[in-house]
Amino acid sequence: MSKRHRRVLGWSATALLVGALAFTAAGCGSSKKSSSGNGSNLPTSIGKGEGALNLIEWPFYSDPSFAKTFERESGCKIHRKDAGSSNQMVALMRAGGGGGGGQWDLVSASGDASLRLIKGGDVKAVNVDLVPSWKQFIPIFKSPAHNTVDGVHYGVSVQWGPNVLLYNNQKVKPGPTNWNALYDPKYKGQITIPNNPIQIADAAFYLEHSKPSLGITDPYELNKAQFDATIALLKQQRHLVKLYWNYDTDGRAAFANGDVSLGAIWPVDTLALQAKKVPVTEVIPKEGATGWADTWMLAKRAPHPNCAYAWMKYVTQPQVEAKQALVFGETPVNPKACPYMDKIQAGSCAKYHLNEPLAYYNTIKFWKTPIADCGNGKSDCMDYNAWQNAWTQITG
Amino acid sequence: MIEAAEAGPPLRRARLRLSAAFWRRPWLKLTLLLALPAVAFLLVYLGSLVALFVSAFWHVDSFTGKVVHAWSWTNFSTLWHDHTYWRIAFRTLWMAAAVTLTDAVLAFPLAFFMARVAPRRMRALLFVLVLLPLWSSYLVRIYSWRLILAKDGALNWALNGLGLPDAGLAYTNTAMWIVFSYVWLPFMVLPVYAALERIPESYLEASQDLGARAWRTLRTVILPLALPGLVAGSIFTFSLTLGDFITPALVGGAGSSFIGNIVETKIGQPDIPFAAAFATVPVLVMAAYLVIAKRLGAFEAL
Structure with a gap:
């Protein structure tokens, strides 16, 4: 066999293999069927635990200081x-065919992730009577809009925190x-500024108060004109920004090392820096702030549903909510946790605003x-895809 | 051998026949030995590339976020028409080129000293020093650079001590350039060293005998012979920078995203088809780079 023949043969073999693999990949992909979740078939009691519970969590959300007791009981x-x-959470839930991948x-x-998981059919309805x-x-x-759709609960709220304005009081005088x-x-x-498309809402929230003519009433529901005005503001802000932090610990380090003197960050970072x-x-x-609220959501293909319900x-519970709030630096959704926090x-209950009246909560978006x-x-509102693309254009 | 002897003559005969068969047909042995690694290579390596290329032509339904398995050019058209992605791609390429050039300039004198000037013991010491950073995690080194370059960091402290103003490098593209040049330097030093070490002493003597001065010897004898080493090193520094996303995320400031950062964001979004489409850009760039490198004889120095 001549050298040339051999080379031709080699290339054709490679091409054949690549083609076969492509065909398989396409075939595997298209065979998947999706179905959306509905409110029926809810469990009416929590059965015997399956012996294991697999969580995708924010760090410390199942801290051993309170999770040990659960595991034992x-x-x-x-x-x-x-x-x-949040993106990583969605990606993990989508891996292995979605719905938590059976894992x-x-x-x-x-x-900023919960509705994506609901719309994508990755989580299923939860019977809150069991909690x-x-x-x-x-x-x-x-029943907040971020975890309850058409009266169907896709999980239970757990903790929340505001996005606060933090400044170095030695460098920024007078304080903003x-x-x-x-x-x-x-x-x-x-x-x-946090490197997160949901940050667009912070700018929209600012415009809601500083430019009422735009008619923004909900910073997460922006029509084209409102959205464009917000993006224009953020593109100006880009020239003022030193760092778009990816993890709050990066933002924290920038404050600690003197690289930035004001910014948007979370209460847990304030406490760590102080x-x-x-x-x-x-x-x-006083206009308020945006805030995040977290939900324990049940994966559609959860292999251990009884343990999942037991965990929710x-x-x-008030005692556990209090412990978690102080481990992470956030606020419980259960007001009965207040005395336990103070204990x-x-x-700490007042420090984390758990005892505030409803009027306070209404200022948090x-x-x-x-x-x-x-x-x-x-x-006619701009969807999350548009938000993500605009955010890339602003920061990229 | 001992087991065979214990097992008795029939087994021993079978083994002999088998080894004779292998001896008569060498290709059989080779095929059997290579089959498993070859299959693994094709599945894992080419398979992932194929999956990448195939999914680049799919797209994501914007409402459910699910992947739609239908062929379209949507992602490539977005990449082409949105100048954000051009800006990011050029930033990535430009940084990879700058880092490669910087490392070549830094590595050549060092490698030359190690290969041809330093005494044996010093050479060993230099080797250890060049490789020492690789003993610690890449992340640790990036974080320590962040501390050095921070406003209240070591660099500004030293500058202020000398009566100079702050360097103001934290969270800039210059910071990225410094950190990249630092972390990939060993990958340039080693191939250049290997190339320089292989130049026979007699070539340099001949050059001298023919009246060439040091500069001319360097330019016309050493550099051409070291070029494959430089190109081989540049493959490492160029491709490693091209694919990185951690350094931009940790030491880059506003406007420092690389292709890798966008790929990471899009995978998380999750818009894997778009991530795949953008990820084909560095693949194509590297393919072109490798073709050029092969022409320059880089693979002879590996």
């Missing part, structure tokens, strides 16, 4: 996968009291995945 051994971002039971999804503490929740967390500080050229090169004697002050402007029941750390349906009968 229920016999459900927890296997946890810590996620670094995961629960995911502690934030509001007794649910009745104690602050009313707005019982309004979100406009983050759009003020005076602070060029000193600002840090513990390290970094001179920072946290503000929630356990983790929403662990005096004054909780994350929810933007969808085309504006909730007013029209479908």
Whole structure:
């Protein structure tokens, strides 16, 4: 066989193989069928535990300090996968054919992921009657728009926190009291902002108050004109931003190392920085803030549903809510946790705003995945895809 | 041998026959030995590439976020028409080129010293020093650079001590360039060293005997012979920079996204088809790069 012949043969063999693989890949992909979840077939009682529970969680959401007791009492051994971002959570739930891939039971999804999981059919309806503490929740967390669709619950709320304005009180004087500080050229090169498309809502929230003529009423439901105005504002802000933080610990480090002196971040970071004697002050402007609220959502193909229900029941109890709130630095959705928080750390219930009246909660605009349906009968809102693309254009 | 002897003559005879068969047909032995690794290679390596290319032509339904298995050019058309992606691709390529050039300039004198000047013991020490950073995690090294370059970090502290102003490098593209050049340097030093070490002493002597000065010897004798090593090293530095997303995420500031960062975001979105489409860009760039490198004889120095 000549050298040339051999080469031709080699290439054709490769081509044949590539073709075969492509065919298989395409075939495998198209054979999948999807069906959407509905409210029927809900369990009416929690059966015997399956001995294991697989969680996709924010770090510390099943911290051993309170999860150990659960494992001992229920016999459900927890296997946890810590996620670094909402996108990662969605990706993990979608892997292996979706619905948690038959591997995961629960995911502690934030509001910017939860509707995506519901619409994608990755989570299934939950019977909240099996979670007794649910009745104690602050009313707005019982059936919030980010985890309840058409009256069907796809999980139970667990904890929440606001997105706060943080500044270095030695470098920024006088301290800002309004979100406009983050759009003020005076602070060029000193600002840090989360690297998350949901951050567009923060700008929309600012415009809702500073530019009423745009008619924004919900920062997550923006029509084309409102969206464009918001993006224009963010493109100006881009020139002032030193760092778009990917993980809050990166934002925290930038404050600690003096690289930034104000920005949007979470209360847990304020506490960590103050513990390290970094001179920072946290503000929630009087107009309010955006906030995240997390939900334990049940994977459609959860292999251990009884353990999952047992966990939802356990983790929403006042004592456990109090422990988790103080481990992570966030606020329970169960107000009965207040005395338990104060017992662990005096004054912590007030510090995390758990004892605030409803008026306070109404100033917090909780994350929810933007969808085309504006909730007013029209479908002209920009969906999350548009938000993601715009965010790439702003920061990329 | 001992077991065969214990098992008795029939088994021993079978084994002998088998080894004779292998001896008579060498290709059989080779096929049997290589079959498993070859299948693994084809499935794991080519399979993943094929999956990448195939899924690049699918797209995601914007309402449910599910992948639609229908052939279309949607993703490539978005890539082509949105100048954001051009900007990001050029930033990535430009950084890869800058890092490669920087590492070549830094590595050549060092490798030359190691290969031809340093005494034996010093050479060993230098080898250890070049490889030492590879003993620690890549992440640790990036984080330590972040501390060095921070506003209240070691660099500005030293500069201020000398009465100079802050360098202001934290979270900039310059910071990325420094960190990339640092982390990939060993991958350039080693192939260049290997190439330089292989140049026979007699070539340099001949060059001298013929009246060439040091500069001319370097330019016309050493550099051409070291070129395959430089190109081989550049394959590492170029491809490693091209595919990275951690350094931009950790030390880059606003406007520092690489192709890899967009791929990561899109996979998380999750819009895997678009991620796959964008990921074909570095594959094509590297393919072109490797063809050129082969022409320059890089693979002889590996």
